[in-house]
Amino acid sequence: MSRTVRVAGGQGFWGDWPEAPRRQVEGGPVDYLMLDYLAEVTMSILQKQKERDPAMGYARDFVGAMESVLLAVAERGVKVIANAGGVNPEACAAAVQAMAASNGRDGALRIGVVTGDNLLPRIDELLAAGHELRNMDTGEPLSVVRDRVIAANAYLGSTPIVEALAKGANVVITGRSTDTALTMAPLRHEFGWGANEWDKLAAGIIAGHIIECGAQSSGGNCLHDWRNIPHLADVGYPIIEGLADGTFVVTKHPGTGGRVSVPTVTEQLVYEMGDPHAYITPDVVADFTSIQLEDAGADRVRVFGIRGAPATDKLKVSIAYKSGFKAVGSLVYAWPDALEKAQVADRVLRERLDRLGLKFEKVLGEFVGASATHGPLAGNAGANAPEVQYRIGVRDADRRKVERFTREIVPLVLNGPPSVTGFAGGRPKVEEIVAYWPALVDKTVVQTRVEVR
Amino acid sequence: MRVRLLDIAHARSGDKGDTANVGIIALRPEWYAILERHLTRDRVAHHFSGIIEGGVDRYELPNLRALNFLLHGALDGGGTLSLKTDAQGKVFSTALLRMELDVPDAEARAAQLPTNAKARAAEIAPPGQKS
Numbered sequence: 001m002s003r004t005v006r007v008a009g010g011q012g013f014w015g016d017w018p019e020a021p022r023r024q025v026e027g028g029p030v031d032y033l034m035l036d037y038l039a040e041v042t043m044s045i046l047q048k049q050k051e052r053d054p055a056m057g058y059a060r061d062f063v064g065a066m067e068s069v070l071l072a073v074a075e076r077g078v079k080v081i082a083n084a085g086g087v088n089p090e091a092c093a094a095a096v097q098a099m100a101a102s103n104g105r106d107g108a109l110r111i112g113v114v115t116g117d118n119l120l121p122r123i124d125e126l127l128a129a130g131h132e133l134r135n136m137d138t139g140e141p142l143s144v145v146r147d148r149v150i151a152a153n154a155y156l157g158s159t160p161i162v163e164a165l166a167k168g169a170n171v172v173i174t175g176r177s178t179d180t181a182l183t184m185a186p187l188r189h190e191f192g193w194g195a196n197e198w199d200k201l202a203a204g205i206i207a208g209h210i211i212e213c214g215a216q217s218s219g220g221n222c223l224h225d226w227r228n229i230p231h232l233a234d235v236g237y238p239i240i241e242g243l244a245d246g247t248f249v250v251t252k253h254p255g256t257g258g259r260v261s262v263p264t265v266t267e268q269l270v271y272e273m274g275d276p277h278a279y280i281t282p283d284v285v286a287d288f289t290s291i292q293l294e295d296a297g298a299d300r301v302r303v304f305g306i307r308g309a310p311a312t313d314k315l316k317v318s319i320a321y322k323s324g325f326k327a328v329g330s331l332v333y334a335w336p337d338a339l340e341k342a343q344v345a346d347r348v349l350r351e352r353l354d355r356l357g358l359k360f361e362k363v364l365g366e367f368v369g370a371s372a373t374h375g376p377l378a379g380n381a382g383a384n385a386p387e388v389q390y391r392i393g394v395r396d397a398d399r400r401k402v403e404r405f406t407r408e409i410v411p412l413v414l415n416g417p418p419s420v421t422g423f424a425g426g427r428p429k430v431e432e433i434v435a436y437w438p439a440l441v442d443k444t445v446v447q448t449r450v451e452v453r
Numbered sequence: 454m455r456v457r458l459l460d461i462a463h464a465r466s467g468d469k470g471d472t473a474n475v476g477i478i479a480l481r482p483e484w485y486a487i488l489e490r491h492l493t494r495d496r497v498a499h500h501f502s503g504i505i506e507g508g509v510d511r512y513e514l515p516n517l518r519a520l521n522f523l524l525h526g527a528l529d530g531g532g533t534l535s536l537k538t539d540a541q542g543k544v545f546s547t548a549l550l551r552m553e554l555d556v557p558d559a560e561a562r563a564a565q566l567p568t569n570a571k572a573r574a575a576e577i578a579p580p581g582q583k584s
Binding site: 040041137221223224263266267268269270271272273274275276277288289290291292293305323326328362364366368372373374375376377391393394395433434435436438 | 463464465466467468469470471474476477478480500503504512513514515516517518519521523529530531532533534536537538539544546547548551
């Protein structure tokens with residue numbers, strides 16, 4: 001029988017279920033625990049935290065997650081791979097080592113730290129060398145927003161993680177690596193896949209895509225037959241059982257809630273998909289039109305047939321820059337005529353903004369309960385609603401205008417249309433917008449470093 | 454015959470910048486052909502006209518009995534810029550499932566498309582499925 005390597009998904013984003021990592025290592029056999037913490041905007045939040053305190057800048061939840069699985073790592077050989085390092089993987093590693101020491105487990109962890117993704121200190125050097133870092137969506141060169149950039153990180157692939165594992169790490173902490181590499185790397189390490197075994201690497205990437213959003217492949221947020229998905233309160237997070245040939249089974253621990261089926265896995269496969277023929281990663285270009293799924297018993301789906309093509313010579317760079325201010329507030333209008341009252345409130349508020357001479361880049365009014373998510377497609381469904389939430393937001397480069405707007409909402413409770421409530425929060429907060437600038441850079445300019453400590 | 458997409462497909466949606474994607478999956482393998490033939494890029498663009506600002510792309514995944522639609526300019530700038538409740542396009546999936554397709558009667562009968570909600574309930578929870 002060929003050897004199986006089990007990679008368990010334990011976090012789908014920073015803020016995911018705190019119980020999940022421990023449940024994954026205690027619910028049955030797993031070899032690796034994969035924890036994904038970084039969404040596109042997360043790096044800029046972490047960068048701000050690091051500027052305030054040089055010991056910060058990583059996903060602090062990870063320390064608690066490590067504490068919850070410490071016994072499994074120290075005594076049962078479970079290895080952990082996480083992109084929790086954010087913009088400060090070294091400080092993250094130090095915090096985890098300190099946690100282990102305070103639990104009497106000094107020396108139990110060999111932490112591999114992957115760095116080199118942070119391009120913020122190098123931006124001017126790169127621009128001067130002719131790397132324009134053009135926005136992949138708009139084509140504009142980065143120079144347009146250069147003075148407002150607050151974070152810039154290249155998405156790293158599997159190679160430095162594989163290197164850390166080969167050097168004996170039982171915990172690998174990265175900064176901005178691709179979510180999928182966190183799953184593919186341990187499979188590549190265990191099975192010794194070469195850097196040009198495109199089909200196998202693509203299979204590892206697709207395994208990663210399936211488990212990178214936590215329970216979204218094991219019954220969570222699943223529309224198909226949603227009423228009958230068992231016991232979501234006890235939902236099992238997904239596990240990959242990988243084989244050396246690149247085929248794998250998606251499953252979850254026995255006795256847990258949720259469901260792993262062809263429909264639940266298919267819904268996750270199409271999530272955030274662009275061109276399915278070319279899912280581009282630093283390691284390989286995976287072809288989602290080659291994926292074959294097969295029901296392999298209760299809560300087991302076999303995945304096979306995956307093809308990959310050679311990687312490109314670029315890395316994607318995630319750049320964050322300051323882009324003005326916004327504020328969103330809301331009020332709730334009750335039956336009768338809830339929607340009509342909310343619509344009158346919208347007209348009154350806009351007229352007052354006009355009289356103040358306030359023009360914004362964008363003003364958006366929505367009617368939650370009538371049309372906020374489906375717009376005109378919702379038809380007249382909101383006409384007799386028991387209540388409708390009026391939600392209004394503005395966006396502008398000028399903070400003062402946005403501040404002034406926030407003072408115009410609550411007065412409507414006494415000086416606007418009737419039957420209104422739900423204003424307990426008072427004035428909404430003004431938020432500084434940190435926008436996302438996706439770009440490409442030549443692979444040759446990014447040097448990754450791996451240190452096991 | 455008119456058939457509502459919700460009765461023959463399920464879906465999930467997400468975002469990439471200011472673009473929402475909707476992956477739409479046939480509830481039965483044999484209904485994929487119906488989707489492929491009738492759920493065209495133009496019809497989806499018409500369905501979302503006035504709701505999205507950009508164009509629509511369609512990709513076929515016959516291996517998953519799925520179509521993937523990219524709805525450009527759907528998210529008021531997307532991500533942190535967006536003022537929308539659904540800033541990340543999470544429920545564009547069900548907005549598409551509201552759509553109705555006109556399927557010729559003979560084709561609908563041959564594919565055994567459901568004609569009412571009861572039929573649909575039977576399709577999505579086939580006998581023997583663990584619950």
